[in-house]
Each structure stands twice: as structure tokens, then as C-alpha cells.
Amino acid sequence: MNASHHPSDDLLWSYAAGSLDEPSSILIATHLSLCPACRAVVAKAEGMGGELFENSGTADIDAGSLDAVLARLDETEEAPRIALETVGEEAESVSVPRPLKDYLPGSIPSLSWRWLGPGVHYTAIKTEARGPKVGLLRIAPGTKVPMHGHSGNEMTMVLAGGYTDATGNYQRGDVEAADDGLVHQPVADAGEECLCLVVTEGELQPTGMIAKVLQPFFRF
Amino acid sequence: MFGVHERFDVPRPPAVLMKGSTAGSRRGRRAVIAKKSGAAATSDTVVMTELLVLIAQHRDKDAFSRLFAHYAPRIKSYLMRQGANQASAEELSQEAMVSVWRKADRFDPTKASAGTWIFTVARNLRIDALRKERRPNFDPEDPAFVPEAETSPDRAVEVGETQVKIKAAIAELPEEQAEVIRLSFYQDKPHGEIAEELDLPLGTVKSRLRLAMRRLRLALGEEQ
Ligand SMILES: [Zn+2]
Numbered sequence: 531m532n533a534s535h536h537p538s539d540d541l542l543w544s545y546a547a548g549s550l551d552e553p554s555s556i557l558i559a560t561h562l563s564l565c566p567a568c569r570a571v572v573a574k575a576e577g578m579g580g581e582l583f584e585n586s587g588t589a590d591i592d593a594g595s596l597d598a599v600l601a602r603l604d605e606t607e608e609a610p611r612i613a614l615e616t617v618g619e620e621a622e623s624v625s626v627p628r629p630l631k632d633y634l635p636g637s638i639p640s641l642s643w644r645w646l647g648p649g650v651h652y653t654a655i656k657t658e659a660r661g662p663k664v665g666l667l668r669i670a671p672g673t674k675v676p677m678h679g680h681s682g683n684e685m686t687m688v689l690a691g692g693y694t695d696a697t698g699n700y701q702r703g704d705v706e707a708a709d710d711g712l713v714h715q716p717v718a719d720a721g722e723e724c725l726c727l728v729v730t731e732g733e734l735q736p737t738g739m740i741a742k743v744l745q746p747f748f749r750f
Numbered sequence: 751m752f753g754v755h756e757r758f759d760v761p762r763p764p765a766v767l768m769k770g771s772t773a774g775s776r777r778g779r780r781a782v783i784a785k786k787s788g789a790a791a792t793s794d795t796v797v798m799t800e801l802l803v804l805i806a807q808h809r810d811k812d813a814f815s816r817l818f819a820h821y822a823p824r825i826k827s828y829l830m831r832q833g834a835n836q837a838s839a840e841e842l843s844q845e846a847m848v849s850v851w852r853k854a855d856r857f858d859p860t861k862a863s864a865g866t867w868i869f870t871v872a873r874n875l876r877i878d879a880l881r882k883e884r885r886p887n888f889d890p891e892d893p894a895f896v897p898e899a900e901t902s903p904d905r906a907v908e909v910g911e912t913q914v915k916i917k918a919a920i921a922e923l924p925e926e927q928a929e930v931i932r933l934s935f936y937q938d939k940p941h942g943e944i945a946e947e948l949d950l951p952l953g954t955v956k957s958r959l960r961l962a963m964r965r966l967r968l969a970l971g972e973e974q
Contacts, residue, residue, distance in 0.1 A: 532896065539963050540941065540956055547935045548873040552883040559886035566898045569888070573861065574966060577916045579873070579935045580866025584794075585917075586936065588823035589830055592840055596818050599844050600811065603851050628892040659883045703896075 533703030546575035551661030559629035564703040624690045649673035662731040669718040684708040691724030798864035806854035825872045863913045919969035927962040
């Protein structure tokens with residue numbers, strides 16, 4: 531089943547141009563693994579990049595440059611990429627796309643989950659990068675996530691299960707972008723635990739009663 | 751289908767035919783240029799793509815030398831515009847071309863032209879070397895990967911045609927849209943910083959990008 535909520539063209543173009551920060555790029559690349567339609571958009575933006583690359587000028591290369599490169603072509607080539615099945619595959623209950631899996635130290639259940647509130651757990655994903663924070667959120671079936679607002683943008687992508695808020699229902703592969711100012715209250719669908727990849731700029735601002743009690747936990 | 755070797759010898763149009771007419775409106779002149787450079791691009795694109803296929807399949811060093819002569823100066827120029835100094839741009843362009851040799855078997859002519867693929871190689875290397883960040887990429891070999899419903903057998907031909915249409919669409923873009931596109935592909939800057947540089951609201955930058963994207967889609971016959 532293909533995704534029905536997609537990231538904006540703006541984000542897909544930034545990803546194609548290579549100007550998008552690494553944490554957001556993890557989410558976009560994970561979505562692209564599951565979404566042929568957005569891969570087509572990125573392919574076109576890259577086609578545009580390729581066209582500009584062909585026609586935006588040249589710089590003189592050093593005289594010995596080609597020889598230096600030719601001399602290196604027979605060097606031992608890079609090591610084959612590590613097989614996907616190396617880490618904790620047996621414990622994996624969710625099919626995790628490679629762009630995300632590459633950042634995880636182990637299977638989903640083995641990560642160090644922090645309790646954020648009833649039925650809600652979070653784990654941060656480490657990157658060396660500047661920019662927003664990225665992490666995974668686990669929400670028990672039927673759980674109401676405390677109502678919260680945003681002091682910056684937030685992007686969520688569903689990996690398993692699903693959730694519903696005022697803007698619609700989100701299933702595996704779907705991306706929701708919450709702008710500055712949006713207040714929403716997602717409710718996890720019944721039946722299956724909801725696992726989301728979340729990229730947050732700035733801090734979440736819990737607004738409801740219960741959320742006020744939970745506020746300290748929302749500082750991811 | 752032409753054989754590979756015949757295609758290499760496609761002559762370039764004589765220079766005198768490449769000059770656009772000096773008469774006519776600005777718009778008319780632009781269209782002429784787009785059309786002529788489009789024709790030149792077709793032969794270039796085809797030649798470069800076939801060189802890359804030769805490298806992938808036969809590890810052909812002559813083909814590689816020709817590809818190097820065309821792309822190394824472009825990669826170096828791209829990196830210098832992104833802020834690399836002359837020495838590190840030189841070193842990184844060599845690195846990028848070694849990468850092109852090693853990864854040539856991952857080039858798929860049904861997905862992209864040679865120029866577009868080499869642009870992505872240079873882009874990824876830049877993120878790694880200049881920004882010191884990793885570049886998350888999807889992997890078609892990933893068991894979780896959701897493939898396209900189907901691809902038609904003429905995809906390689908379509909890729910060449912698409913590239914020509916993209917080129918023509920860029921030539922037709924109003925300058926204000928072309929500018930945001932160039933800045934977004936040629937400077938490692940988020941859209942917010944581009945807006946500051948041009949002294950425009952972020953919404954204006956985004957809407958120009960959206961308009962440019964829409965024109966591109968129209969040019970490719972995807973929207974009415
Ligand atoms: Zn999509």
C-alpha cells in the first residue's frame with residue numbers, strides 16, 4: 531500500500547539539491563523508500579540539478595589531474611556494503627527502511643526507550659549534524675497523545691500502526707508536517723502500536739491540562 | 751537502434767548554425783536558444799550516457815578519460831561555487847571521478863542521464879566532505895523498498911527526452927524563478943537563507959520554487 535500523505539515539494543527539492551539538513555533528510559529518504567510518487571518528484575528535481583550542473587560553467591583542472599585519477603582506478607575498490615541482516619534482525623517486528631536502519635544501533639525493541647507519558651515512549655536518534663532533532667515515538671494502541679503546540683516545525687512519518695488527528699488519518703509511509711502554531715491531538719489507532727519517526731525543530735509546547743503535568747517529559 | 755560506436759561520432763552542429771538570430775523579441779530569442787541548445791544537449795547527453803555504460807560494463811579507461819574531460823571541470827566549478835577553495839575543489843573533483851568509476855555499475859540509464867547521475871555523486875560527496883554530514887539515501891536493494899508499479903521498456907529513450915524538455919523548461923523560466931532554482935541547487939543554503947540573501951519573504955521564495963516546479967511539470971506533460 532502506498533502513502534497518501536506526502537512531504538511538500540519544497541522539502542523534496544531541498545533534498546534533491548542537497549541543502550536539506552541531515553535529520554530531515556533521514557525522514558525524507560525513509561519516505562522515498564516507500565513512495566514511488568515522491569521518488570519521481572525527486573528524480574525530476576535532480577534532472578533539473580543535472581541540467582544546471584551541465585551548463586553552469588567549468589573550472590580549469592590541474593594538468594596532472596587525469597593521470598592522477600587514472601593511476602588510482604586499479605586500486606582495491608571500496609569494501610562491499612555491509613549486509614542488511616547484521617543487526618538484531620530476528621527481533622525486528624517492523625520492516626525498517628534502510629535510510630533509517632543505518633542510524634539505529636539495534637532492532638526497534640532493543641533501543642533505549644524513555645517513558646514520556648502513559649502509553650508514549652521516545653528514543654533519540656544520534657546524528658553529528660546541526661539542525662533539528664530526530665527520534666522515534668512509540669504510542670500504545672488507542673492512546674491520546676497530550677494536546678501540544680509547536681514553537682517550530684515538526685514532521686512525523688508513520689512506520690507501523692497509525693494515528694488520527696484533526697487533519698486526517700496517517701498510516702505507514704504517511705508524512706504529516708505540523709507548522710509553527712498548529713495545535714493537535716493525535717490519537718493512535720486501535721489494534722496495533724503506532725511507531726513514528728519524528729523530526730522536531732524547537733520545543734513542543736504542551737497545552738492541555740494533562741500535558742502541563744507531562745511538560746518536563748516533552749523536552750526531547 | 752544505432753550501435754554504440756556510430757553514436758559516438760555524432761557531429762556537433764557547425765558553430766555558425768548555433769548562433770541565435772539577433773532579431774525578434776526577447777521571448778522569441780530565448781525560444782530559439784532553448785531549441786538549439788536542446789539539440790546539442792541531445793547528442794551530448796547520449797554520448798556521455800553511453801560512455802558511462804561502457805565504463806560500467808567494460809571498465810573502459812578511454813571512455814573514462816573522455817568522461818573525465820567533460821565532467822571534472824564541471825564538478826570542480828560546482829564545488830567552488832559551494833564554497834570549496836581551489837585546492838580542495840581539485841582534490842574533491844578527483845575523488846568524485848574515482849567514485850564515478852567505482853560506482854558506475856550503479857548507474858541506471860533508465861532512471862537518469864549521465865549528467866544528472868554525476869551531479870548526484872558530486873552532491874553526495876560535497877555533503878560528506880564540505881558539510882561533514884551523512885547523506886541518507888534510499889536503496890532499491892533494501893527489502894523494505896516499495897518499487898514502481900512498472901517501467902516501460904523505452905525508459906532510456908524517455909530519460910533523454912525528459913532531459914531535453916527540462917533544459918528547454920529552464921531556458922523558458924522567468925529570471926526570478928530561475929534565480930531561486932540556481933541558488934537552491936548551487937549554494938548549500940536552506941530556503942530561509944536564500945530568502946535573506948535576496949531580501950525576500952520566505953513565502954515568496956517558496957512560491958517561486960513552486961511555480962518553477964509547476965512549469966517543469968507542464969513541460970513534461972504531467973499537468974494541464
Ligand atoms: Zn510520497
